Amino acid sequence: MRKLFYALLIILVSGLLLWEYKVNVIVWMMPKVMNLINPVQENIPTSWAEGPSQNLNIDDTRPNIILILADDMGYNDISLHNGGAADGTLQTPHIDSLAESGIWFSRGYAANATCSPSRASIMTGKYPTRFGFEFTPVPDAGRTVLNWLVQEDDSALRGRIDREIASNLPPFLEQGMPSEQITIAEILKNSGYYTAHIGKWHLGHAYGMDPQSQGFHDSLSLQGGYYLPQDHPDVVNAKFDTSIDKMVWSSGQYAAKFNGGDLFKPEGYVTDYYTQEALKVIDKNKNRPFFLYLSHWAIHNPLQALRGDVEKMSHMSGHNLQVYSGMIAALDRSVGLIIKKLKELDIYGKSLIIFTSDNGGANYIELEDVNKPYRGWKISFFEGGIRVPFIASWPDEINPNQISDSAVHHFDIFPTIAAAAKAELSKESKIDGVNLMPFIKNENSNEPHETLFWRSGNHQSVLHGKWKYIISKKESFRWLFDTSIDPLEETNLIEKHPEEARMIEKLLSEFNSEQKDPLFPSTYEAPILIDKYDGQIYEEGDEYIYWSN
Numbered sequence: 001m002r003k004l005f006y007a008l009l010i011i012l013v014s015g016l017l018l019w020e021y022k023v024n025v026i027v028w029m030m031p032k033v034m035n036l037i038n039p040v041q042e043n044i045p046t047s048w049a050e051g052p053s054q055n056l057n058i059d060d061t062r063p064n065i066i067l068i069l070a071d072d073m074g075y076n077d078i079s080l081h082n083g084g085a086a087d088g089t090l091q092t093p094h095i096d097s098l099a100e101s102g103i104w105f106s107r108g109y110a111a112n113a114t115c116s117p118s119r120a121s122i123m124t125g126k127y128p129t130r131f132g133f134e135f136t137p138v139p140d141a142g143r144t145v146l147n148w149l150v151q152e153d154d155s156a157l158r159g160r161i162d163r164e165i166a167s168n169l170p171p172f173l174e175q176g177m178p179s180e181q182i183t184i185a186e187i188l189k190n191s192g193y194y195t196a197h198i199g200k201w202h203l204g205h206a207y208g209m210d211p212q213s214q215g216f217h218d219s220l221s222l223q224g225g226y227y228l229p230q231d232h233p234d235v236v237n238a239k240f241d242t243s244i245d246k247m248v249w250s251s252g253q254y255a256a257k258f259n260g261g262d263l264f265k266p267e268g269y270v271t272d273y274y275t276q277e278a279l280k281v282i283d284k285n286k287n288r289p290f291f292l293y294l295s296h297w298a299i300h301n302p303l304q305a306l307r308g309d310v311e312k313m314s315h316m317s318g319h320n321l322q323v324y325s326g327m328i329a330a331l332d333r334s335v336g337l338i339i340k341k342l343k344e345l346d347i348y349g350k351s352l353i354i355f356t357s358d359n360g361g362a363n364y365i366e367l368e369d370v371n372k373p374y375r376g377w378k379i380s381f382f383e384g385g386i387r388v389p390f391i392a393s394w395p396d397e398i399n400p401n402q403i404s405d406s407a408v409h410h411f412d413i414f415p416t417i418a419a420a421a422k423a424e425l426s427k428e429s430k431i432d433g434v435n436l437m438p439f440i441k442n443e444n445s446n447e448p449h450e451t452l453f454w455r456s457g458n459h460q461s462v463l464h465g466k467w468k469y470i471i472s473k474k475e476s477f478r479w480l481f482d483t484s485i486d487p488l489e490e491t492n493l494i495e496k497h498p499e500e501a502r503m504i505e506k507l508l509s510e511f512n513s514e515q516k517d518p519l520f521p522s523t524y525e526a527p528i529l530i531d532k533y534d535g536q537i538y539e540e541g542d543e544y545i546y547w548s549n
Contacts, residue, residue, distance in 0.1 A: 074361025108390020176204010
């Protein structure tokens with residue numbers, strides 16, 4: 001309590017002395033205050049559970065399952081898609097190799113255009129709005145900074161925070177996925193799998209919402225947001241004068257937590273640290289079926305890359321792109337080391353690896369081409385916000401070098417994994433996803449989905465057959481695209497096809513009637529330019545949506 005008092009006193013005095021510069025002061029001061037309130041110890045070694053020393057059941061043909069989830073990875077951030085970032089000069093050979101050994105879904109869709117609802121969908125196999133998980137929880141300190149930034153915003157299009165609603169939100173750790181939701185980790189654990197979580201969770205940590213309560217034997221959880229301390233000699237930072245970037249820097253720590261213990265410093269650059277811990281999990285459990293959920297923080301901001309990785313990008317134009325590309329290189333290195341370890345242990349063929357991202361690339365990192373060739377960004381339901389890398393590899397079962405243009409969705413991961421593990425699902429599960437294995441093996445020639453929905457308060461979308469419908473209710477903006485001839489969403493047909501629009505609006509209305517009210521309300525509305533990144537000037541005629549969270 002004394003630490004909290006002194007921390008608040010520091011903020012108050014600093015704010016009074018430098019009121020004119022209060023946001024910059026807070027952005028600089030907040031991490032120091034957080035370290036006082038939530039002290040971080042030196043590194044604490046993990047103690048992952050260890051399986052048998054030899055395979056005692058050679059007749060068990062169930063695969064090991066590794067789900068690798070990137071954060072904010074744009075469609076164009078891997079070289080499999082359009083040549084990759086920096087005009088193809090950055091390659092992601094290890095991520096690409098997963099597709100070469102399995103199947104690449106060119107129309108893989110995130111469940112939402114922000115992280116938490118997508119993660120909830122992956123874990124449960126459902127639309128997150130089925131159980132009210134509609135919005136992404138924001139740390140309390142970050143919301144405070146965002147509130148100040150919104151007040152100071154004098155741009156033509158500006159966001160708005162409902163301070164009364166925000167002040168009545170439950171604490172950040174209590175905003176999460178209801179514990180009664182059955183996760184894929186619980187299904188696999190009950191089927192005899194060892195289950196391990198590494199990295200970001202973002203589905204709540206109170207009232208049974210934490211990873212261990214939701215089916216994981218062990219969990220090494222992201223608790224900070226920094227990849228390395230800002231002043232570390234091995235790190236190169238890139239910062240932006242945007243609201244969300246300032247919010248993330250201000251609320252960050254360099255911290256992790258193992259199985260709910262004390263906060264401690266990771267051992268090195270976070271992406272590499274998570275990878276080394278993942279290799280330990282694989283090594284210790286090679287002789288029994290395991291499920292590893294490797295939920296990387298990369299490549300979410302704050303943009304921080306290892307100096308050695310940035311130096312390899314010196315041929316690229318611009319500091320931001322060099323740092324961002326260095327972060328992608330570290331993520332690709334992670335995938336390569338995991339593949340290498342599986343091959344060394346002779347379990348690569350019997351391992352199902354799924355790689356995807358929680359949503360598209362963000363507009364606030366000031367890079368134009370991360371979602372190329374698609375329009376839109378993270379937090380919008382244009383293709384750039386929700387079309388993501390989506391790859392599955394299982395050498396013993398999936399033929400190599402397959403490409404599918406069927407629309408697949410995050411919630412398909414749950415039933416696909418369950419089927420591969422021969423795990424039975426109860427009738428009460430009522431999932432929305434489908435098992436993709438029959439489609440992968442060409443045992444089913446139908447499309448996995450006729451219709452898909454997305455909802456984030458004011459902003460909603462429907463993909464029905466060839467038609468893509470998007471609405472921003474705040475301004476009554478509507479778009480209708482024929483994706484069979486216009487996959488880049490360039491020509492709005494809303495006026496030319498009113499009957500199709502009405503039909504899809506009816507589908508959306510029926511879908512909305514089946515969803516639960518949000519677990520916690522939206523407090524923030526922000527305008528998102530579709531064709532410009534954050535910080536570029538709005539001009540009359542620029543298209544935009546209002547995003548609710």
